[in-house]
Amino acid sequence: MTTPALRAVAVICTLSPSPAPSSSQLMAEQLLKELGEHEVSGEQIRLVDHDIKPGVEDDMGAGDAWPDIRRKILAADILLMATPTWLGHMSSVAQRALERLDAELSNTDDEGRPLTYGKVAVVAVVGNEDGAHKITADLYQALNDVGFTVPAQGGVYWNDQAMGSTDYKDLDEIPEAVASQQKTVAANAAHLATALREQPYPPA
Amino acid sequence: MTTPALRAVAVICTLSPSPAPSSSQLMAEQLLKELGEHEVSGEQIRLVDHDIKPGVEDDMGAGDAWPDIRRKILAADILLMATPTWLGHMSSVAQRALERLDAELSNTDDEGRPLTYGKVAVVAVVGNEDGAHKITADLYQALNDVGFTVPAQGGVYWNDQAMGSTDYKDLDEIPEAVASQQKTVAANAAHLATALREQPYPPA
Amino acid sequence: MTTPALRAVAVICTLSPSPAPSSSQLMAEQLLKELGEHEVSGEQIRLVDHDIKPGVEDDMGAGDAWPDIRRKILAADILLMATPTWLGHMSSVAQRALERLDAELSNTDDEGRPLTYGKVAVVAVVGNEDGAHKITADLYQALNDVGFTVPAQGGVYWNDQAMGSTDYKDLDEIPEAVASQQKTVAANAAHLATALREQPYPPA
Amino acid sequence: MTTPALRAVAVICTLSPSPAPSSSQLMAEQLLKELGEHEVSGEQIRLVDHDIKPGVEDDMGAGDAWPDIRRKILAADILLMATPTWLGHMSSVAQRALERLDAELSNTDDEGRPLTYGKVAVVAVVGNEDGAHKITADLYQALNDVGFTVPAQGGVYWNDQAMGSTDYKDLDEIPEAVASQQKTVAANAAHLATALREQPYPPA
Numbered sequence: 044m045t046t047p048a049l050r051a052v053a054v055i056c057t058l059s060p061s062p063a064p065s066s067s068q069l070m071a072e073q074l075l076k077e078l079g080e081h082e083v084s085g086e087q088i089r090l091v092d093h094d095i096k097p098g099v100e101d102d103m104g105a106g107d108a109w110p111d112i113r114r115k116i117l118a119a120d121i122l123l124m125a126t127p128t129w130l131g132h133m134s135s136v137a138q139r140a141l142e143r144l145d146a147e148l149s150n151t152d153d154e155g156r157p158l159t160y161g162k163v164a165v166v167a168v169v170g171n172e173d174g175a176h177k178i179t180a181d182l183y184q185a186l187n188d189v190g191f192t193v194p195a196q197g198g199v200y201w202n203d204q205a206m207g208s209t210d211y212k213d214l215d216e217i218p219e220a221v222a223s224q225q226k227t228v229a230a231n232a233a234h235l236a237t238a239l240r241e242q243p244y245p246p247a
Numbered sequence: 248m249t250t251p252a253l254r255a256v257a258v259i260c261t262l263s264p265s266p267a268p269s270s271s272q273l274m275a276e277q278l279l280k281e282l283g284e285h286e287v288s289g290e291q292i293r294l295v296d297h298d299i300k301p302g303v304e305d306d307m308g309a310g311d312a313w314p315d316i317r318r319k320i321l322a323a324d325i326l327l328m329a330t331p332t333w334l335g336h337m338s339s340v341a342q343r344a345l346e347r348l349d350a351e352l353s354n355t356d357d358e359g360r361p362l363t364y365g366k367v368a369v370v371a372v373v374g375n376e377d378g379a380h381k382i383t384a385d386l387y388q389a390l391n392d393v394g395f396t397v398p399a400q401g402g403v404y405w406n407d408q409a410m411g412s413t414d415y416k417d418l419d420e421i422p423e424a425v426a427s428q429q430k431t432v433a434a435n436a437a438h439l440a441t442a443l444r445e446q447p448y449p450p451a
Numbered sequence: 452m453t454t455p456a457l458r459a460v461a462v463i464c465t466l467s468p469s470p471a472p473s474s475s476q477l478m479a480e481q482l483l484k485e486l487g488e489h490e491v492s493g494e495q496i497r498l499v500d501h502d503i504k505p506g507v508e509d510d511m512g513a514g515d516a517w518p519d520i521r522r523k524i525l526a527a528d529i530l531l532m533a534t535p536t537w538l539g540h541m542s543s544v545a546q547r548a549l550e551r552l553d554a555e556l557s558n559t560d561d562e563g564r565p566l567t568y569g570k571v572a573v574v575a576v577v578g579n580e581d582g583a584h585k586i587t588a589d590l591y592q593a594l595n596d597v598g599f600t601v602p603a604q605g606g607v608y609w610n611d612q613a614m615g616s617t618d619y620k621d622l623d624e625i626p627e628a629v630a631s632q633q634k635t636v637a638a639n640a641a642h643l644a645t646a647l648r649e650q651p652y653p654p655a
Numbered sequence: 656m657t658t659p660a661l662r663a664v665a666v667i668c669t670l671s672p673s674p675a676p677s678s679s680q681l682m683a684e685q686l687l688k689e690l691g692e693h694e695v696s697g698e699q700i701r702l703v704d705h706d707i708k709p710g711v712e713d714d715m716g717a718g719d720a721w722p723d724i725r726r727k728i729l730a731a732d733i734l735l736m737a738t739p740t741w742l743g744h745m746s747s748v749a750q751r752a753l754e755r756l757d758a759e760l761s762n763t764d765d766e767g768r769p770l771t772y773g774k775v776a777v778v779a780v781v782g783n784e785d786g787a788h789k790i791t792a793d794l795y796q797a798l799n800d801v802g803f804t805v806p807a808q809g810g811v812y813w814n815d816q817a818m819g820s821t822d823y824k825d826l827d828e829i830p831e832a833v834a835s836q837q838k839t840v841a842a843n844a845a846h847l848a849t850a851l852r853e854q855p856y857p858p859a
Contacts, residue, residue, distance in 0.1 A: 058709040058754065097670040097703055097748060099741065129711065129754045130797040131380025136709060139747035142670065160603050173406055176335025177381030180592035183601065184584060185742040187591060192643065193601040195568050195652060198592075202377055205405040206424035220410035230653050235600065242646045244603060245638050262505040262550065295505055301466040301544060303537065333507065333550045334593040340505060343543035346466065364807050384796035387805065388788060389538040391795060396847065397805040399772050399856060402796075434857050439804065442854045448807060449842050539788025581814055584743025585789030610785055613813040614832035628818035 049236050051078050051121035053087040054112075056137035058127065060091050066169040066201075066211035071125035073217065074167055074199070077225050081233035083121060088112055090136050097139065101146040109143045116144075120236040121163045122191060124182055128170025128202065133178045141185045148189055155247035159190030163236045165228050168200040169211040175200035192239060194231035199224040253440050255282050255289040255325035258316075260341035262331065265296050270373040270405075270415035275329040277421065278371055278403070281429050285437035287325060292316055294340050301343065305350040313347050320348075324440040325367045326395060328386055332374025332406065337382045345389045352393055359451030363394030367440045369432050372404040373415040379404035396443060398435035403428040457644050459486050459529035461495040462520075464545035466535065468499050474577040474609075474619035479533040481625065482575055482607070485633050489641035491529060496520055498544050505547065509554040517551045524552075528644040529571045530599060532590055536578025536610065541586045549593045556597055563655030567598030569647045573640045576608040577619040583608035600647060602639035607632040661848050663690050663733035665699040666724075668749035670739065673704050678781040678813075678823035683737035685829065686779055686811070689837050693845035695733060700724055702748050709751065713758040721755050728756075732848040733775045734803060736794055740782025740814065745790045753797045760801055767859030771802030775848045777840050780812040781823040787812035804851060806843035811836040 053071040057063075068089060075085035093108035102110045116122055126137040147159050164186040168175040179198040187193055201221050203209040217225070257275040261267075272293060279289035297312035306314045320326055330341040351363050368390040372379040383402040391397055405425050407413040421429070461479040465471075476497060483493035501516035510518045524530055534545040555567050572594040576583040587606040595601055609629050611617040625633070665687055669677040680701060687697035705720035714722045728734055738749040759771050776798040780787040791810040799805055813833050815821040829837070 058711065060709075091709055097672075097746075099670065129750070130757055130800060131384070132750055132753070132793060132797065134709075135747045135751035135754055138741075138744055138750050141744070142741045142747055145742055157603075173377050173379045173404070174381070175377045175409070176592060176596075177378070177384075180335070180381075180588035181744060183591040183595060184588035184606075185744065187601055187603065187605055188584075188742060190603050192603045193591065193595055195565075195595065195598050195600045197595055200377070201409040204408050204411075205379070205422070206428070207408075218409070224410070227655065234650070234652055238646045238650045241650075242642070244642055247635065262507065264505075301468075301499055301542075303466065333546070334553055334596060336546055336549070336589060336593065338505075339543045339547035339550055342537070342540055342546050345540070346537045346543055349538055361807075380796060380800075384792035385540060387795040387799060388792035388810075389540065391805055391807065391809055392538060392788075394807050396807045397795065397799055399769075399799065399802050399804045401799055431859065438854070438856055439851075442850045445854075446846070446850045448846055451839065539792070581785045581787045581812070582789070583785045583817070585786070585792075588743070588789075608785070609817040612816050612819075613787070613830070614836070615816075626817070632818070 049083040049121065049233060050119045051075060051083050051085040051123060052115050052119040053085060053123040053125060054140055055087055055089045056124065056126040056134045056140065057089065057091060058134055058136060061089055064212050067125040067127050069212050070167045070169050071123060074123055074225055074229060077229035078121065078233060081229055083233050086115065088115065090140060095139055095143065099142050099145045101143065101150065117158055120240065121165065121232050123165050123167065125167040126178060128168060128172060128174035128178060131174035131177060133181060144189050156244060157190035160244050161239045162191050163194055163232050163239065164191035165194065165197045165232045170202040171208050171210050173202055173205065175202055192235060194235040196227050196231060199228050253287040253325065253437060254323045255279060255287050255327060256319050256323040257289060257291040257327040257329060258344055259291055259293045260328065260330040260338045260344065261293065261295060262338055262340060263295065265293055268416050271329040271331050273416050274371045274373050275327060278327055278429055278433060281433035282325065282437060285433055287437050292319065294344060299343055299347065303346050303349045305347065305354065321362055324444065325369065325436050327369050327371065329371040330382060332372060332376060332378035332382060335378035335381060337385060348393050360448060361394035364448050365443045366395050367398055367436050367443065368395035369398065369401045369436045374406040375412050375414050376410065377406055379406055396439060398439040400431050400435060403432050457491040457528045457641060458526065459483060459491050459493040459531060460523050460527040461493060461531040461533060462548055463495055463497045464532065464534040464542045464548065465497065465499060466542055466544060469497055472620050475533040475535050477620050478575045478577050479531060482531055482633055482637060485637035486529065486641060489637055491641050496523065498548060503547055503551065507550050507553045509551065509558065525566055528648065529573065529640050531573050531575065533575040534586060536576060536580060536582035536586060539582035539585060541589060552597050564652060565598035568652050570599050571602055571640050571644045571647065572599035573602065573605040573636050578610040579616050579618050581610055581613065583610055600643060602643040604635050604639060607636050661695040661733065661845060662731045663687060663695050663697040663735060664727050664731040665697060665735040665737060666752055667699055667701045668736065668738040668746045668752065669701065669703060670746055670748060671703065673701055676824050679737040679739050681824050682779045682781050683735060686735055686837055686841060689841035690733065690845060693841060695845050698727065700727065702752060707751055707755065711754050711757045713762065729770055732852065733777065733844050735777050735779065737779040738790060740780060740784060740786035740790060743786035743789060745793060756801050768856060769802035772856050773851045774803050775806055775844050775851065776803035777806065777809045777844045782814040783820050783822050784818065785814055787814055804847060806847040808839050808843060811840050
């Protein structure tokens with residue numbers, strides 16, 4: 044392939060600032076590694092380490108960390124959102140990122156397409172308790188609304204049994220079903236991002 | 248207490264007709280037993296064994312099994328909805344019941360209150376996979392919209408670890424956290440139903 | 452293009468049997484017409500007119516109408532799910548279809564890919580009241596879990612103002628925002644289905 | 656009644672800092688006024704004006720504004736959560752509050768009951784677009800999980816037609832259906848809070 048390699052950015056939505064260990068970050072790093080098997084280079088951003096202002100504009104003014112993060116997202120072909128589960132919902136940090144991405148609906152290219160068009164979104168959800176299917180649903184819908192495309196079986200998750208207390212980062216190894224699904228997500232994301240780069244969506 | 252004993256009806260939303268074993272039914276029976284500890288008598292209805300017509304009226308005509316089920320729900324003080332998890336959602340059988348309950352918005356007493364007012368709703372969700380918090384949310388909202396009151400911590404659930412394959416009915420015993428939560432649900436439901444019987448909501 | 456034309460199947464999830472007018476069907480027909488502008492031929496299936504048995508297998512035995520419907524879905528490149536909104540949720544008929552599609556996780560081709568891989572799913576939601584974003588979320592997640600790919604901005608909806616009573620089928624004309632979004636959905640679905648036909652997902 | 660008057664606290668989850676006009680705040684103020692008709696005194700807190708740290712403890716340390724807010728919530732009988740709709744979801748500010756309330760599961764009284772037991776939660780959702788039923792569902796479930804009781808028909812909302820752009824604060828007057836539902840929410844919340852004060856939930 045003579046085209047430049049694909050790039051992924053993992054947006055990590057843990058509530059814990061660095062350097063605390065994070066299950067979301069661990070899962071994201073594993074996915075980035077799998078994406079690497081498909082020639083996708085990646086970087087990660089732990090959102091809670093940055094001062095992302097509340098709002099729905101792409102720049103909320105003085106001190107807002109979002110414009111730099113946004114630049115990285117727009118420079119990537121694949122967006123990975125990785126979030127913990129709190130009360131069965133995505134974290135407030137993840138929802139904050141979605142609110143800021145809402146501004147992309149107004150940012151279109153010369154053909155009238157949002158700048159997110161052609162980009163692929165995948166998701167990872169971790170929790171000691173239940174919530175992943177619903178969070179995956181909410182993320183797919185929001186990311187798709189603002190222009191991302193979701194590849195087949197584009198999510199991976201882990202949670203413990205009902206009312207469990209084990210975190211993903213506490214496991215001794217990656218459960219086989221999770222490892223297998225990570226490979227699927229990475230393969231499908233890389234494939235779809237390549238296809239959409241070669242065949243961009245038509246003008247609006 | 249000289250008032251008549253409280254009554255509960257468990258609406259079981261498994262996709263499997265009788266006599267197949269059902270995790271939803273098992274969980275419902277355990278909850279009815281706990282309600283019995285609070286002098287609440289109960290009965291159960293396995294919806295899939297009945298021909299409940301699609302629609303949003305309280306009687307959809309010839310052959311519709313809903314009017315009989317509705318009578319039992321309206322005669323009870325406590326409604327327990329028990330549903331399996333399919334693709335992270337409540338079953339189609341559970342949603343069918345909600346659609347039929349939608350008609351209750353138009354069925355009011357002499358004071359303008361829906362006939363469901365003063366009744367308490369609790370929920371039970373089982374699954375080999377994740378989904379219970381979201382299903383609980385969807386059930387609370389729908390049941391509350393049509394007039395039921397939800398007691399504190401009014402839901403109990405069980406699901407296996409991520410991508411697991413164990414069903415609730417396959418467990419050797421009730422997990423301690425589930426048993427404890429069943430007691431909480433039953434105690435709070437019985438308490439709230441008693442309080443609302445003694446102190447009915449004001450006229451509309 | 453020398454490849455055969457793309458095919459779409461619209462799965463209509465109204466609770467009302469034919470020949471009652473249906474907002475879901477109206478929206479689906481409009482989308483099929485827009486897909487026709489992209490050389491996609493389409494057909495529609497009004498599920499409630501068929502006896503789809505409860506269950507999660509691809510054939511639930513005697514009298515089950517699903518196997519025929521399934522054949523049409525598997526023969527199509529694009530699946531359009533169109534559902535009304537009841538109590539803020541997709542209809543029981545829509546959830547029934549998802550439950551039956553759950554069986555596709557076990558139906559793989561010689562390369563280990565579900566037969567749904569390479570197919571594109573889009574959604575349409577109508578309601579006199581609120582619920583479309585959530586239903587879209589639930590549909591995307593379920594359809595993606597079983598192997599469909601969701602194109603950028605792959606959903607269109609209409610609902611009235613809060614606590615409104617107007618149905619989509621009561622409108623004099625297609626609201627401009629809806630018409631515009633129908634065109635986007637059709638263009639993106641046709642584009643993505645073509646791209647995935649030419650460049651199938653890699654073997655599992 | 657010789658007992659002290661009931662108290663309500665409105666937690667307002669707009670993304671806009673004061674003094675920007677806020678639809679969430681407007682709806683909350685209207686509800687507080689209706690609660691006043693039932694002898695409930697109220698105050699409001701606009702969360703985004705305070706530095707609420709990410710986390711799931713009741714005190715996240717230096718500079719955390721939550722402990723003061725928490726004190727007000729625990730001193731009240733009725734919690735009103737008022738949130739805007741962003742991408743069909745509750746705001747990040749609302750989810751932040753839920754995460755902090757998650758700590759209440761561990762804060763129990765001498766009888767083993769969470770300090771939230773006996774408190775009533777109601778919700779208000781506004782948006783120019785669709786999302787209110789789902790947000791109501793997510794709020795009910797989360798608030799109920801941490802110990803609040805939800806009265807019959809305990810939510811009120813407003814959103815514009817599909818893809819509309821009108822905000823609640825732009826309306827000339829309160830729509831009749833909204834005004835009527837505000838009265839219902841207030842009456843039922845005040846009634847239930849009184850009943851639960853007189854008849855507290857049993858010990859755990």
